[in-house]
Amino acid sequence: MDNESNLRNERKRGSGVKVVYDILRDEILDLELPPGSPIDEVQLSERFGMSRTPIREALVRLAGEGLIDTLPNRSTMVSQIDFLNMHSYFDALVLMYRVTTQLAAKYHRPEDLEGVRALQAEFADAVEAQDALAMISTNAALHLAIAEAGRNPYFTSLFSRLLNEGRRILRLYYQSYNDRLPRRFVEEHDEIIAAIEARDTELAERLAREHAEQIVGQIQKLLVRGERLDIGL
Amino acid sequence: MDNESNLRNERKRGSGVKVVYDILRDEILDLELPPGSPIDEVQLSERFGMSRTPIREALVRLAGEGLIDTLPNRSTMVSQIDFLNMHSYFDALVLMYRVTTQLAAKYHRPEDLEGVRALQAEFADAVEAQDALAMISTNAALHLAIAEAGRNPYFTSLFSRLLNEGRRILRLYYQSYNDRLPRRFVEEHDEIIAAIEARDTELAERLAREHAEQIVGQIQKLLVRGERLDIGL
DNA sequence: TGTATTTATCTTGTCGACAATAAATATGCA
DNA sequence: TGCATATTTATTGTCGACAAGATAAATACA
Missing domain, CATH: 1.10.10.10 (Winged helix-like DNA-binding domain superfamily/Winged helix DNA-binding domain)
Incomplete structure (x- = not known):
């Protein structure tokens, strides 16, 4: 201070x-x-x-x-986190994952991928170290970098807001986040990046959708557990 | 003053x-x-x-x-209107038209439609009167009301921003907007509202998409004409 | 006369103080 | 004691003034 x-x-x-x-x-x-x-x-x-x-x-x-x-x-x-309308959040998050990834496949320039790859390496390190907080923030940074390669500021700014909101939600439960499965996310990221590089917009969109639904499912599991453990709702 | x-x-x-x-x-x-x-x-x-x-x-x-x-x-x-990246704007606008209309078909409550219908009547009046400015603003209000019936604040707020931005773009060319064709928009609105009421999400989405693409095409025509007439770009 | 430097001006960024509103507390009355 | 009303207190909303950058103007120098 x-x-x-x-x-x-x-x-x-x-x-x-x-x-x-x-x-x-x-x-x-x-x-x-x-x-x-x-x-x-x-x-x-x-x-x-x-x-x-x-x-x-x-x-x-x-x-x-x-x-x-x-x-x-x-x-x-x-402001409070609105657990009652969480499905709105998930809908928006999944859609932004899909559309930003698709646009990245379409509009990215080669140099964009350097930054994306660097962040993916950071993410992999965080997963390896089982550092949940670092995972959350590097994951957000990675997907935001992908979104920026898609060059649509309207989508990027909404996505950024959603990822931040997610940072807040996930941090609520980050203790519970220390389990094995996110290692799959590293592989999924690699596939997504490859699809972007190949400019395969359909594949990129599909992978992003599956990836996003994975993540949402993950969060929902944490939420249900959290509700039973420490929140009333 | x-x-x-x-x-x-x-x-x-x-x-x-x-x-x-x-x-x-x-x-x-x-x-x-x-x-x-x-x-x-x-x-x-x-x-x-x-x-x-x-x-x-x-x-x-x-x-x-x-x-x-x-x-x-x-x-x-x-701030300047960014004519160079207009396609970002159109992409975002079309997607928000689609997703908000689809969600309205899914989540609306009967009382939501009263307001929507009232705005649609206003829009029809504006078209009848060939009042371009009123058409622009009532069209935005109508689609925002539909979006609110879809109950996703993330989409609604982005959509609202986009519709406002559009208000600015269209007003640039509202002189050129005084032709016959927007009468079709009234019918399209009616179809969309009917699909929402029937809770047919797929139809609502498809109609919204076509409607949005109509509008975008309309704007693009105006833009091209405008560029030749008074802007350099 | 043209350029560099200083001065003046204009707009923004920040400050400390005051006023208004609502909550918390105290007071009056049955 | 219990409730309604008045008073105090805390916090925000607004104000007018000053200071700092940046541009424009004026001056000095070659």
Whole structure:
């Protein structure tokens, strides 16, 4: 905390909002700020060593992405994860997996695949190390890189939002995530990347769909277990 | 303008940002503020009779939706319409037409259709009156109502963004839009609504796809004509 | 006269303070 | 004691002012 507030005078003009936004966003997605946590403006302004104005602008951005909820004239807090409408989430996630992968097969340039392969290597390492947190974030980064190779900013931005939301959901259960099966994901990624490289849009789409449904099934299993274990719903 | 600034003392606390946001958003989408228009904070604060702080928050929201671009420490202006990557737009638009209509057939409740029908009647009136602007906005409202009946907020919000963007594109050429053919759209809407009511998801999806492709083809024709007429590209 | 450097201006980013609203607390009354 | 009302407190929404960048203008120098 002192680290943050001591940046007071070294900060560049205009960077304040971005710093606050990035840090809060990560803390929300990593569940360091769990859903329902109160967000206090003066407290944040003390913590970051700046006035409430830039804090407020960062909060407006976060609210725009649905990561925090603001009750007018009252408190603002980290938004809840909507377990009741989870199927909407899964529908959207699967469709974005499919369409971004398909477009990547169609529109990617050779140099795009370098970054994708690097992230796939990272993902494989995370699986090998059974590091669930790293798996979640590198998986998201990998698929986002694929989406970017598809060059459709509308799909990419929705997909990015969905993957972030998923980061939050999965982190809820990441303890339970330490089992054997994700090794299959590494192979599936390899197949998907090969299909993209071959510019086989149909195959890429089909593989992405199966991959996404695998993942969704995985999450659903965790959710059911989680509901029985620690959540009421 | 005086009307706006005279609201100074009658305004409710907290409503300032929303007012500015709504007005600016409409002006941008209606091309009253054409792409590239400079956005000056002090000028807006004089116009709306409030300080720069709420203006700024409204601008942050608009920037979050990509309607304005902000150059740090420098000016901010209405964002350009990206004619070069228009195919990304069309891909996303068609897909959202399809998926939201399909989900509406699956998840709608009977009372949802009342609103949909009302909007369809408005659309028919606008076509009858050859009122291009009303056609554009009621068409967007109709399809957004259908999307909401599908109850997937992720798709609905992307679709809403796309329809707004389309409002901006179409208004560029709305003069050229005054011809006979959109009467077909009224019939297509009726068929789509019937398929939704019958909960025939496959038919609804197919009709929505054809409808969307009709519209896209229509826009593309306008664009090509527009490029030859008044834009360079 | 043309270019480099300094000065002025204009717009944004940040600040600290005040006002309004709603919740929490205290008070009055039966 | 129990409930309605008044008061305090906490937190947000808004304001006006100042400072920092960046551009435009003015000046100095070759």
